[in-house]
Amino acid sequence: MIYLDNAATSWPKPPSVAEAMTKAVKELGANPGRAGHQMALEAGRGIYRTRVLLAKLFNIKNPLRIAFTQNATYALNLALLGLLQPGDHVITSTLEHNSVARPLYYLSQRGVKLTKIGLNEAGEFDLDLLEKSFQPNTRLVCLTHGSNVSGHILPIEKIGALCRSRQVKFMVDAAQTAGVIPVDVEKMNIDILAFPGHKGLYGPQGTGGLYIAEGIELKPLVTGGTGSHSEYMEQPQVMPDQLESGTPNTPGIFGLGAGVEFVLKTGVEQIHAREQALTEKLLAGLRALPEVIVYGPAEERLPVVSINIKGAETSEVGFILDKVFNIACRTGLHCAPEAHKTLGTFPIGTVRFSPGWFNTDEDIDKTIEAIKTIIKEMKGA
Amino acid sequence: MIYLDNAATSWPKPPSVAEAMTKAVKELGANPGRAGHQMALEAGRGIYRTRVLLAKLFNIKNPLRIAFTQNATYALNLALLGLLQPGDHVITSTLEHNSVARPLYYLSQRGVKLTKIGLNEAGEFDLDLLEKSFQPNTRLVCLTHGSNVSGHILPIEKIGALCRSRQVKFMVDAAQTAGVIPVDVEKMNIDILAFPGHKGLYGPQGTGGLYIAEGIELKPLVTGGTGSHSEYMEQPQVMPDQLESGTPNTPGIFGLGAGVEFVLKTGVEQIHAREQALTEKLLAGLRALPEVIVYGPAEERLPVVSINIKGAETSEVGFILDKVFNIACRTGLHCAPEAHKTLGTFPIGTVRFSPGWFNTDEDIDKTIEAIKTIIKEMKGA
Known part of the structure; x- marks a missing residue:
């Protein structure tokens, strides 16, 4: 997992x-x-x-x-x-x-x-x-x-x-x-x-x-x-x-x-540095995919990455990530509907990845690969 | 303990x-x-x-x-x-x-x-x-x-x-x-x-x-x-x-x-039967001591026994039970001041013993013995 x-x-x-x-x-x-x-x-x-x-x-x-x-x-x-x-x-x-x-x-x-x-x-x-x-x-x-x-x-x-x-x-x-x-x-x-x-x-x-x-x-x-x-x-x-x-x-x-x-x-600074590195790695991988919309600020942010795959339902993406790739993320409105209105993602919601201290670089690589596979299979379907 | x-x-x-x-x-x-x-x-x-x-x-x-x-x-x-x-x-x-x-x-x-x-x-x-x-x-x-x-x-x-x-x-x-x-x-x-x-x-x-x-x-x-x-x-x-x-x-x-x-x-009935037996044993032992005032109903009651020793401070009795006899009870008003007014124990409070499923007959015997010792030493003092 x-x-x-x-x-x-x-x-x-x-x-x-x-x-x-x-x-x-x-x-x-x-x-x-x-x-x-x-x-x-x-x-x-x-x-x-x-x-x-x-x-x-x-x-x-x-x-x-x-x-x-x-x-x-x-x-x-x-x-x-x-x-x-x-x-x-x-x-x-x-x-x-x-x-x-x-x-x-x-x-x-x-x-x-x-x-x-x-x-x-x-x-x-x-x-x-x-x-x-x-x-x-x-x-x-x-x-x-x-x-x-x-x-x-x-x-x-x-x-x-x-x-x-x-x-x-x-x-x-x-x-x-x-x-x-x-x-x-x-x-x-x-x-x-x-x-x-x-x-x-x-x-x-x-x-x-x-x-x-x-x-x-x-x-x-x-x-x-x-x-x-x-x-x-x-x-x-x-x-x-x-x-x-x-x-x-x-x-x-x-x-x-x-x-x-x-x-x-x-140390909070150390935790932050590590989570930031994981987040930037994830952002870079996802931003490189033209089929992925990445929301949020251009620069400094929390270890929270909300995305959508163009043409895919957020809940379906979350379901596949869980069942096929054993990746736990969260989809939907995340109990903050107005934030989605602000981002223009209401009522569809987003797929949200939030890395933590215990995640590894490999976790991030596998997640990016999983998104790539989902996109590829969507196109093939 | x-x-x-x-x-x-x-x-x-x-x-x-x-x-x-x-x-x-x-x-x-x-x-x-x-x-x-x-x-x-x-x-x-x-x-x-x-x-x-x-x-x-x-x-x-x-x-x-x-x-x-x-x-x-x-x-x-x-x-x-x-x-x-x-x-x-x-x-x-x-x-x-x-x-x-x-x-x-x-x-x-x-x-x-x-x-x-x-x-x-x-x-x-x-x-x-x-x-x-x-x-x-x-x-x-x-x-x-x-x-x-x-x-x-x-x-x-x-x-x-x-x-x-x-x-x-x-x-x-x-x-x-x-x-x-x-x-x-x-x-x-x-x-x-x-x-x-x-x-x-x-x-x-x-x-x-x-x-x-x-x-x-x-x-x-x-x-x-x-x-x-x-x-x-x-x-x-x-x-x-x-x-x-x-x-x-x-x-x-x-x-x-x-x-x-x-x-x-x-089974609640089984738990109740055991706690009742412990409570009755405790009540019988304490009621036999003329220096002890036992509060509460004459017959059916919860496994809760409130007492005072005549002439002793409730908090002192609790302190001695804890420090000398390693018996954990509770003294004071038990967050229910009006109940004490009803019993006539406001504001002095009571020493409260509340046995549970995991107590043994021996625990009760030792508690009664401890109260006896406290009374004896009070008299000797």
């Missing part, structure tokens, strides 16, 4: 991830923060350790400003629904995943105003238009760090500076970038950062998180047992307890810790 | 649980329902399999009416916040965990009316008062199946019949009972059932679920990627997708499947 679906979830995971989860399940039958016994304390320490590792990766000063969530979708909803009020204006983009687009649409039906920024004529993110879109009631700029469809990387550091100078909060969806390219909340002026645990951080599915800067208060989506301040009927306001009601996913968070440790040890 | 904190989370888990999780992490790098490749299909099948096992356990006709959540707290919030409107009246109890009490308190601040039923003079759940509490605007009866503090088991089947005859929806928090005593949504007339995965179902932390009967529509708390109907800005209304936005916890749900399989294979 050649796995080229790392934008959906990274695979394989470093062996330490499953080991950390197994350790948590087998050795730590404990509900952290809810009891004083030894296993509960050790579970609590392991969870805190993962917070510290994440804080190191994202240059977050206070690890307790990170709340764990079951996925990035929940983190994004928590931030948007917990922060925005009717009358607020939000600047966002047409490249967003449904995990941002849908809650923003929901809020837009309830009095929140949206401005969506797309690509300029050069096919790059329209930073000029963004700069002109600030209004007196702009409360938030909410953008993906990078597109899961086209691979566009947004100029987050520049946008962060624009937001800071206007005293507008800046929220970033790092679903495709956490662990893949550098994310530094201080340098990039990011006030709110949502991230999944199971993509570039190599943790298991079921994990993710939300960082909120000091001074930002979110209304929690759910309330309940927090282990702390049990005597009050109102949800405690202390972070991260306020946003982490109920028993946490201890095995998942232990696994995420192992994943983040792998990223820190390997 | 003698582990008597199964009401917080069951431990140990059957070995199949960690094995299923490891298999999911190592062999299935896939986002189920998001791609067509083989690993994604296998992940989707494994998740559906867990739904089927849960449906079998709870006698649910359609497994797709079960949505997976990261814990019972989220499931409970999802149901309460997704169903109730200002002006609705809810009947609940004073034995609820904060995961029910806090969202209901939140709703009560926004126009939802609450009636709370406690214990009668005999110390049993006041069913007569509940029957008298129905009002024309009663929308929901929301009760715990059993108390995590006192061990009281509520007469759910009788209450379900009362609700059905009045056409009032009935919601049950099975946090302490799923896998511990029989839960049958048909026989008990349960319309909404919330359950954790990591207690009596022996799954890992980070899992739980919500069953909603056909015909009940909940407003989702979060919206986002569902893998289905990606082209619409509005959240799809099909179950379970509507309530399961974002990447699911595939390893956790695989582990939960293994846990539920263990429960089905062992």
Whole structure:
């Protein structure tokens, strides 16, 4: 199996991830923060350790400003629904995943105003238009760090500076970038950062998180047992307890810790360099084929390559790649319909290849060969 | 280590649980329902399999009416916040965990009316008062199946019949009972059932679920990627997708499947019989000690025994049990302050022992001996 679906979830995971989860399940039958016994304390320490590792990766000063969530979708909803009020204006983009687009649409039906920024004529993110879109009631700029469809990387550091100078909060969806390219909340002026645990951080599915800067208060989506301040009927306001009601996913968070440790040890720059080389190799091979349309930016991009073969159905190409060539990719809209409208691939979608750290040059060669064979057989048919 | 904190989370888990999780992490790098490749299909099948096992356990006709959540707290919030409107009246109890009490308190601040039923003079759940509490605007009866503090088991089947005859929806928090005593949504007339995965179902932390009967529509708390109907800005209304936005916890749900399989294979009645025998042994030993106050019902109860030693701090007793005797229990309010007010143990709390399937008679003997020793040394001091 050649796995080229790392934008959906990274695979394989470093062996330490499953080991950390197994350790948590087998050795730590404990509900952290809810009891004083030894296993509960050790579970609590392991969870805190993962917070510290994440804080190191994202240059977050206070690890307790990170709340764990079951996925990035929940983190994004928590931030948007917990922060925005009717009358607020939000600047966002047409490249967003449904995990941002849908809650923003929901809020837009309830009095929140949206401005969506797309690509300029050069096919790059329209930073000029963004700069002109600030209004007196702009409360938030909410953008993906990078597109899961086209691979566009947004100029987050520049946008962060624009937001800071206007005293507008800046929220970033790092679903495709956490662990893949550098994310530094201080340098990039990011006030709110949502991230999944199971993509570039190599943790298991079921994990993710939300960082909120000091001074930002979110209304929690759910309330309940927090282990702390049990005597009050109102949800405690202390972070991260306020946003982490109920028993946490201890095995998942232990696994995420192992994943983040792998990223820190390997180095994001090194991971990026390797994935970039694989991506450029794939792009070069595919761009050489006149029957292939390659979408996305001309130069710098994430390890995400969306294509179509002229005259072929995307789902059929994906099916053949899987069944005949044992290559796992993804076809369709990738939960980001507006990104496809922006690229002109709605509603047909694209075939998306997303290489990862564990792919080899040979994987890429075989993928290009497979596409060539599919084209040849199409012509012969 | 003698582990008597199964009401917080069951431990140990059957070995199949960690094995299923490891298999999911190592062999299935896939986002189920998001791609067509083989690993994604296998992940989707494994998740559906867990739904089927849960449906079998709870006698649910359609497994797709079960949505997976990261814990019972989220499931409970999802149901309460997704169903109730200002002006609705809810009947609940004073034995609820904060995961029910806090969202209901939140709703009560926004126009939802609450009636709370406690214990009668005999110390049993006041069913007569509940029957008298129905009002024309009663929308929901929301009760715990059993108390995590006192061990009281509520007469759910009788209450379900009362609700059905009045056409009032009935919601049950099975946090302490799923896998511990029989839960049958048909026989008990349960319309909404919330359950954790990591207690009596022996799954890992980070899992739980919500069953909603056909015909009940909940407003989702979060919206986002569902893998289905990606082209619409509005959240799809099909179950379970509507309530399961974002990447699911595939390893956790695989582990939960293994846990539920263990429960089905062992038999809930058999598990209950064994845990009841351990509980009665513990109760008999503790009731024989005049220095010990044992709380809870005189007869039938869950495997939950809350006590205090006269003249001793609960937290100190828990600390000594852990450090000196290597016995893991839990002290304090157990996230259910009102239950303690009902029992007269607020704010001091209780020392809670919760035996499980994997405990032995010897564990119980040693625990009783430990309590005896603590009492003796207190007297000597």
